[in-house]
Amino acid sequence: GENVEQHPSTLSVQEGDSAVIKCTYSDSASNYFPWYKQELGKRPQLIIDIRSNVGEKKDQRIAVTLNKTAKHFSLHITETQPEDSAVYFCAAGYTGGFKTIFGAGTRLFVKA
């Protein structure tokens, strides 16, 4: 069935360093790739998304890249800050479908 693999499961970086989280999806029909951030005890919230007609999208310190051929997409966080510490989920879905398939999550620790 459809699945999304996410790596690493845990990531620890020093404040100011960059963090990269990688995901691979299996369903070729997927054309929408959101990223959610879940702080401790809170709900997952969308931080950035990308559609399959775009290869890269940036929003301040956050960027997402998509390689449709390889079915890979990645989240890049630059100049990390302690408030970036959270669990990040990648996901894949497609317009016209209903399901969004989530990766297992990456717990990011940013050490001050």
Add this chain to the structure above:
Amino acid sequence: DVKVTQSSRYLVKRTGEKVFLECVQDMDHENMFWYRQDPGLGLRLIYFSYDVKMKEKGDIPEGYSVSREKKERFSLILESASTNQTSMYLCASSPPAGGGSPLHFGNGTRLTVT
């Protein structure tokens, strides 16, 4: 701003009890979802609904049922709670594009079955 409200933040139930988890959204979204969140497994879809009285099974529907009598409300029902249903349950809603649009999540209900 979309608001998705889950009626309980924490619930403790006994094995065999019937459990109702309620979710209400205020953005007139067609689609509503119930996910289960477990460490190392991400978010797994239990059931979803794309319209009033319509429901579809997700990836892990066994032991659960749902009800959508009104557009804004989506209920998850555990017919006979078991200890392996101890988990965090997240409700979400989205506009018609479904898998092609962002999900708006509630704060979650942490259910413990003893």
